[in-house]
Amino acid sequence: MQPWKVILLFGQFRVGLSAPAEFKGRRCEFLTSPRNANVKWAGNVSGTVQYCASTRCCMGFYRIANGQAVPEQLGCDVFQTNCLDPTCHVFTRQENTVSCVCSSDFCNTNVTWNLESQPQHPPSLNESSTWVAVIVIGTLFIFSIFYVMIRYRSLFKDWARFGGGDREYYENPPSSLKGTVTPQCSCDQPAASDLDLTNLELQQVVASGHFASVWQGRLCGATVAVKVFPTAHRRSFLKEKEVFGLPLMEHPGLVHFMGAGMEPTGGHWVLLLELAKYGSLKNFLSSNTIDWLSSVKMAQTLSQGLAFLHTDLYRNELHKPAVAHGDLSSSNVLVQMDGTCALCDFGCATVFRSCSGQPRWQQQRESAQLRSQAGTLRYTSPEVLEGCVNLNNDRCLIQGDVYALGLLLWELWARCSDLYAESPVPEHQLPYEAELGPSPSLDELILSVSERRERPILPTPWRQFTQAFSAMKDIIEDCWDHEPDARLTAQCAADRVAALPKHCG
CATH class of the missing domain: 1.10.510.10 (Transferase(Phosphotransferase) domain 1)
Known part of the structure; x- marks a missing residue:
């Protein structure tokens, strides 16, 4: 079967669109949505355009619904700073989503993907060899099931005693968790790029601790909480940044993390967080x-x-x-x-x-x-x-x-x-x-x-x-x-x- 290609074009027609005079970096399509909260801090946003602060890459994350690509995240890439493909092109898709990283202006408005059918393997000439392979694979599969069951029992042996709780994430996951997933190693997650804090304004101290002080500040017109670490406590800064930078680390019960960087005037390390009113x-x-x-x-x-x-x-x-x-x-x-x-x-x-x-x-x-x-x-x-x-x-x-x-x-x-x-x-x-x-x-x-x-x-x-x-x-x-x-x-x-x-x- 020949490969087939679906090209989905969306976005808007731009006439005479220009970046601010001082900007010379990548321009990407930006989608205003709750899922784009972290992407917003990868560069200045003007309407549906984002001017990347420290990356040459645009990114797009799309959900496939009824054969159409519905964008869920568009903007500057917060992880990669260099990418080779000038077009938003993917060759595989995971369940109902596709994503891409590309290296030209507004390249994330066009997503192209190839879905190739799996090649048919010729039948084996030796039926006995086929049966041996089936038996070996089946045996390994059964042992794998037993191993998973033993690990599962070890991890959740106290579940019944404590009335449930975390087990529901595994036995009744949300729809976004269902399906075949190949987990990515959490040790290999790329670190988030540091923010450009040139325009950061510190206004007043709201709290002080052993390793850092928390200020109310403003950045790009927004009021934020600024956690400032002296240079001597860089290790504490890196440790907390590591936790905030973990994948999927977004929840209403955790303070919203906006980014990290170095404060330009004093040389202190900085975490930007959502300011809590009370x-x-x-x-x-x-x-x-x-x-x-x-x-x-x-x-x-x-x-x-x-x-x-x-x-x-x-x-x-x-x-x-x-x-x-x-x-x-x-x-x-x-x-x-x-x-x-x-x-x-x-x-x-x-x-x-x-x-x-x-x-x-x-x-x-x-x-x-x-x-x-x-x-x-x-x-x-x-x-x-x-x-x-x-x-x-x-x-x-x-x-x-x-x-x-x-x-x-x-x-x-x-x-x-x-x-x-x-x-x-x-x-x-x-x-x-x-x-x-x-x-x-x-x-x-x-x-x-x-x-x-x-x-x-x-x-x-x-x-x-x-x-x-x-x-x-x-x-x-x-x-x-x-x-x-x-x-x-x-x-x-x-x-x-x-x-x-x-x-x-």
Whole structure:
């Protein structure tokens, strides 16, 4: 069968279109859509045209529907800076999508692909040889199935105990996950190109930490959060940039990453993030009380964001490995304009990479002692405080995040006015602040949290709301359980929060 070619032309007729005078780089068709959020920062956008800042390549990502190519992402390529093909031409397609990278102006408006039928192999002249090959292949296939089943059982042996959660990503994936997928090794993902920050304006400091400060700033007319790392903390910058740059690392429960680069005037390393209107959860709770529905919304988006972070996800030949946050606290959770929560600050995160289908994890981990010093101490799990965490088990680090989630849920609901009825809402306090003071030492936390197994007290007024209190108590206590294997998964915690009653009374 002869190959056939389908050429799809879309875009718009341009007359007299010119770039700004100072621009001499690539011009690409740009599509305004939610999926194009990261592509936007690869260059200046004017209508449907994007002027690439640091690449000579245009890219296009198209969904095939009813024989037509529907563009989903168009713009400057955020990964490749050099490409050879001047036309948007592909020879293969994965399920219902095609993509291309090309090296001429507006080349991503035209996509051409060849789909060749598979050649017919001549029948074997030796029937016995054919049967031997079939038997060998069938035997190997059966052994492969058994191996996958054993691995599956090992990874999800606790699923039934904790009520489901992450397993739904595998047994009932979204439509975009279904079909035959050849996973791309997460170790081989190209790094995102640095942004041109010449026009970046720093306005005011909104937060400061051990390794960086966060500013409100403006870039190309947009207000952004700018996380500035001194040159001495370049390693911390690179580590956090690595996490943000993972494929598929986009979720409403994670702060939106816009790009990275070097601040031109001071030579500092910079991450650009979406600016959260209400700042950190700690600051928000210090100056605000919340009603029941708002508290449930915040608790649910917080736990959903953590569940996504913990998920090992494959989609469209891309792989997002599981990530343990490692420093979850109310200072590292942001409150956005719509009242939802988003995780931030991945400087202590651990990425669990699996490459080439090999049954081993490539893990970058620190010792328990270093993690307890680098992370926020009062949110550190008992096993990490004691330094007896099993660093060869990724689940131990992930379940340390779930312990911190339990403390955050307690901290959040402690400021819910509806749970106190006629009683005054107490001032905001951090976990263990009432018991150990504002700055507990490592030894004090080991004695109280690990040896005595003490936890923050659930306020007495909550108990009058029988139905809500029973469910809240179970969620919190099942998250901060002393035994890591007895804790919920973050997804299970999110599901339980979603099932809370609409009214606490």
